[in-house]
Amino acid sequence: MSVFKFESDTLQDLLDHIDAKTLFIFDIDHTLIEPVQIIGSTHWEKYIAKKLKGQGFTHHEASIRAFHQWRTIQHLTAVKAVENSIYEVLRLIDSLNLRTLGLTARDSTLSELTFDQLKSVGLDKIFTFQSPSEDLAADYPCRYFNGAVFCGFNRKDIGLRLFLEHVKVKPQKVVFVDDQKSHVDELEEFSIAEGIEYVGMTYHASGDHKFNPQIAEIQEKYLPKLISDREALDLLEA
Ligand SMILES: [Mg+2]
Numbered sequence: 001m002s003v004f005k006f007e008s009d010t011l012q013d014l015l016d017h018i019d020a021k022t023l024f025i026f027d028i029d030h031t032l033i034e035p036v037q038i039i040g041s042t043h044w045e046k047y048i049a050k051k052l053k054g055q056g057f058t059h060h061e062a063s064i065r066a067f068h069q070w071r072t073i074q075h076l077t078a079v080k081a082v083e084n085s086i087y088e089v090l091r092l093i094d095s096l097n098l099r100t101l102g103l104t105a106r107d108s109t110l111s112e113l114t115f116d117q118l119k120s121v122g123l124d125k126i127f128t129f130q131s132p133s134e135d136l137a138a139d140y141p142c143r144y145f146n147g148a149v150f151c152g153f154n155r156k157d158i159g160l161r162l163f164l165e166h167v168k169v170k171p172q173k174v175v176f177v178d179d180q181k182s183h184v185d186e187l188e189e190f191s192i193a194e195g196i197e198y199v200g201m202t203y204h205a206s207g208d209h210k211f212n213p214q215i216a217e218i219q220e221k222y223l224p225k226l227i228s229d230r231e232a233l234d235l236l237e238a
Helices: 011-017 042-054 059-074 085-096 108-120 156-167 181-194 213-222 229-237
Strands: 003-008 022-026 033-035 079-081 099-104 143-145 148-150 173-178 197-203
Touching (some): 003 011, 003 181, 011 085, 042 059, 173 181
Parallel strands (some): 099 148
16 A cells, blocks of 8 residues: 655646556546636635635634635636646546546535536546435535535545445545645545555646736626636736
8 A cells, every 4th residue: 555645737747647446536626627717716715715814704704704705606607627638637537447536625505517617618527436416424514416526614535435435435546636735635644544545646737826816806896797817907907
């Protein structure tokens, strides 16, 4: 049993780690897809939460309020694939007939919308681990739907554990990609505890460096219309 973790800004670096016995697990936001503009990104959600804490909300309240604002934007925004290499990954998944799973901090109220968003960039068939939809008994709502576990406020290792127990599958090897290192670490803990070979990649194709609070503030003013980063920047400089 081995564990290997690394960081990279391209999915290409994962390809060598994939073999036929791999359960390949993907985060969704900022790993597969992201909004076409700054507002609606996870970075923006964190910025909102921080602002709310500054206004006196507790960490928990601020997180919930920020999440609700983030969710509202998901219903409005177009998304793009984070990196074109994902389509190469998709071909590899097909050719090896791999088992793949989505593992997201989105909650299950967004499950249908998530697949509409994935479909808009040709990624709605990426999760091949198909099983009937199931609510998983965790501290917070947690649901498996159409190949993805919607963990909500639960840790991702909890969501994965509950799903694998439910379907009675123990993978020999897990490869996981997520833009948040904390989640890569959670699955490492899980894999070690379960004696599963693990490769975890923290993925930086969509970095915090792209976040610009001034652009986000202007975009917020224009809601429910979504203006592009370019348009917001022009207004900022006008
Ligand atoms: Mg993410």
